[in-house]
Amino acid sequence: MTTLLIWCILFVLCWPLALLALVLWPVLWLLSLPLRLLGMTFDAVFALLRAVLFLPARVLGHRQRDH
Template sequence: MLNFLLWLILLVLCWPIAILAIILYPIVWLLLLPFRLLGFAIDLSFDLIKNILMLPFNILKKA
């Protein structure tokens, strides 16, 4: 009986949170998408700068 009562309390408390998470997840994902793209672009820029600076050392290493 106690387990059933605890399960009912959990059901009453958690289903609104679950529905809210299902509704808000795509919205939050769309809001964070520009920041992910910006981070990707910055990462590529730093990789490009690193490769340009390391190019002479890579050429000397292969020679």
């Protein structure tokens, strides 16, 4: 909802820029998809490494202390 409000304000102030943003937004979204997939992949790899590294502590019953 906030994005729509900001776009409407931009449309009132500078309509050519608002129309350009409206046209280019799907293109930028499509270009960012591979980077999002790469980020999810790295996140999954690091989660797997963390799980493997902390597995011995979990098997031995170590509990994390609350601060």
